[in-house]
Amino acid sequence: MNLAMSTSASTSTLVADKDWWRGAVIYQIYPRSFQDSDGNGIGDLAGITSRLSYVANLGADAIWISPFFTSPMKDFGYDVSNYTDVDPTFGTLGDFDGLIEEAHRLGIRVMIDLVLSHTSDQHPWFIESRTSKDNAKSDWYVWSDPQPDGSPPNNWLSIFGGSAWAWDATRCQYYLHNFLTQQPDLNLHNADVQDALLSVVRFWLDRGVDGFRLDTINFYFHDKQLRSNPPLPADRRNASIAPAVNPYNYQEHLYDKNQPENLEFLKRFRAVLDEYPAAAAVGEVGDAQRGLEIAGEYTSGGDKVQMCYAFELLSAEPMTPARVADVQEAFQAAAPEGWACWAFSNHDVVRHISRWSEGIEDTDAFAKVLNAILLSLRGSACLYEGEELGLPEAELQFEDLQDPYGIQFWPDFKGRDGCRTPMVWEPTETGGFSSVKPWLPVPPAHVIRAVSLQEEESHSVLTQYRRFLAFRKQHLPLKKGDIRFIERTGKVLAFERSYGNETLLCCFNMSGEDQTMTKPNGDLETLEGHGLASELAGNEIRFPAWGAYFARVN
Numbered sequence: 001m002n003l004a005m006s007t008s009a010s011t012s013t014l015v016a017d018k019d020w021w022r023g024a025v026i027y028q029i030y031p032r033s034f035q036d037s038d039g040n041g042i043g044d045l046a047g048i049t050s051r052l053s054y055v056a057n058l059g060a061d062a063i064w065i066s067p068f069f070t071s072p073m074k075d076f077g078y079d080v081s082n083y084t085d086v087d088p089t090f091g092t093l094g095d096f097d098g099l100i101e102e103a104h105r106l107g108i109r110v111m112i113d114l115v116l117s118h119t120s121d122q123h124p125w126f127i128e129s130r131t132s133k134d135n136a137k138s139d140w141y142v143w144s145d146p147q148p149d150g151s152p153p154n155n156w157l158s159i160f161g162g163s164a165w166a167w168d169a170t171r172c173q174y175y176l177h178n179f180l181t182q183q184p185d186l187n188l189h190n191a192d193v194q195d196a197l198l199s200v201v202r203f204w205l206d207r208g209v210d211g212f213r214l215d216t217i218n219f220y221f222h223d224k225q226l227r228s229n230p231p232l233p234a235d236r237r238n239a240s241i242a243p244a245v246n247p248y249n250y251q252e253h254l255y256d257k258n259q260p261e262n263l264e265f266l267k268r269f270r271a272v273l274d275e276y277p278a279a280a281a282v283g284e285v286g287d288a289q290r291g292l293e294i295a296g297e298y299t300s301g302g303d304k305v306q307m308c309y310a311f312e313l314l315s316a317e318p319m320t321p322a323r324v325a326d327v328q329e330a331f332q333a334a335a336p337e338g339w340a341c342w343a344f345s346n347h348d349v350v351r352h353i354s355r356w357s358e359g360i361e362d363t364d365a366f367a368k369v370l371n372a373i374l375l376s377l378r379g380s381a382c383l384y385e386g387e388e389l390g391l392p393e394a395e396l397q398f399e400d401l402q403d404p405y406g407i408q409f410w411p412d413f414k415g416r417d418g419c420r421t422p423m424v425w426e427p428t429e430t431g432g433f434s435s436v437k438p439w440l441p442v443p444p445a446h447v448i449r450a451v452s453l454q455e456e457e458s459h460s461v462l463t464q465y466r467r468f469l470a471f472r473k474q475h476l477p478l479k480k481g482d483i484r485f486i487e488r489t490g491k492v493l494a495f496e497r498s499y500g501n502e503t504l505l506c507c508f509n510m511s512g513e514d515q516t517m518t519k520p521n522g523d524l525e526t527l528e529g530h531g532l533a534s535e536l537a538g539n540e541i542r543f544p545a546w547g548a549y550f551a552r553v554n
Helices: 003-011 045-050 052-058 093-105 124-129 191-206 262-273 291-298 321-334 352-356 363-374 404-409 461-474 476-480
Strands: 025-029 062-065 082-086 109-114 165-168 173-176 211-214 280-284 307-309 341-343 380-384 482-487 492-499 502-509 515-518 524-526 535-537 540-543 548-553
Touching: 025 052, 045 052, 045 093, 052 093, 052 461, 082 093, 082 191, 093 109, 109 191, 109 280, 191 262, 262 280, 262 291, 291 307, 291 321, 307 341, 321 482, 321 492, 352 363, 363 461, 363 502, 461 476, 476 492, 476 502, 492 515, 502 540, 535 548, 540 548
Parallel strands: 025 062, 025 380, 062 109, 109 211, 211 280, 280 307, 341 380
Antiparallel strands: 165 173, 482 492, 492 502, 502 548, 515 540, 524 548, 535 540
16 A cells, blocks of 8 residues: 555545445546646646545535546547556646545545546557467457458447448458547457456555446447347437437447446456445446446346446436436336436536527526436436536537547537536636636636636525535435336426335426426425425425425325
């Protein structure tokens, strides 16, 4: 154990709780955009450390930090060239140790983003693998001979456009890349690859992390026979994983991901987690047709990952009471013994206020009730930096784009830069994020929503987030309870959360107009402190626009 880790352990306010993740609120930090500490326009680990008191005051239980490992940054850190070091852009291992120490002192757990399905083409493993067909790492990536006519081995497509196969002139073979050409896929059918990746897991757990967010968890294995995917009928196509303009949506992805061998690897991964007092993981399931089913498989049995999230609530499909209930119940059916981790926004999708607010005038009130819904569902929750300010998607010019995905499909798909712009701390041109021009521009529409401004307002979105996170901590059924839906057909969403001998009634007006709801049977003890308006009048619950009502059922 290094000195920083020892100091962290001695000052930590955390206790070893293997169940800490169940019902936890996890705050996602995109490190390039959170806080620049050294004046180069790019956020870094020291910047994150300087802002951890903000996260603690928000009330989050943990942070999830998107990749900060050594990388050529073709996909901004999701192309890893060294799994066990920090890219100089973000600082040093010492900076990371300092971050862990401060987070633990503040009672915040730290989860980091592990990308195990692929590496950068600059990773030493791939550099060696591509030198010949018989070197020690020749089988560490997915290589295949061409078809007799020289074309790729099958019809698999990359999420970033075009074939998922790239030609390598040295080996005279194709290699698989489900994402960028510079992101070759690892061959997890090779036990040595699995062992190497699990040693990475141990490295970071030994350094003090509390868990992992596993990127593209269902992409770890491919079909050994390299069978082509069948076409997907047009009426089944879903653009939640890739934009509609991407032909990736035209295939049913039976063979390039979602392989059964992944279950055994996840058991090996969980066994490593279980060597530590309280380590946990959440997996990102990227599949438009079977996402919830796969999430159920990966969280079943208590011997794989603790949590998964699919893309159902990260899609553009309008949020209605029926939609919320249907997705929650679909997960329960697919994963009766599993646990979800819900999110409305992250670094890959249009911010949810922009996705769902067409025709809505009071987007702040809309943001507040959506947060209350997210934090009242059965499962854990991820909040994405800036959503607690009600930030909309940033509108950027083509010349400002950094994301290769957006550059590839512009203007029909504008990429992911619009949700990755810098955090706004102060009402200045750079938002208090940096002393120089940031790597992405700070939109004026964001500056007026700066943290310092919202902290002075008793009814701001930020104030409401803080209030509701505190309310959630006070009521255990909201964190760990079962769920039963009562109302979902109109504008009002209502359900009960039950844990032990306590049951809470949770009701939400998901419209911009006043609504009423008949009080369910039983005596209700109205709960205050959540910050959303409503009233109980006789046998009727009355909601103003975007209101909510909470009560203990006696």
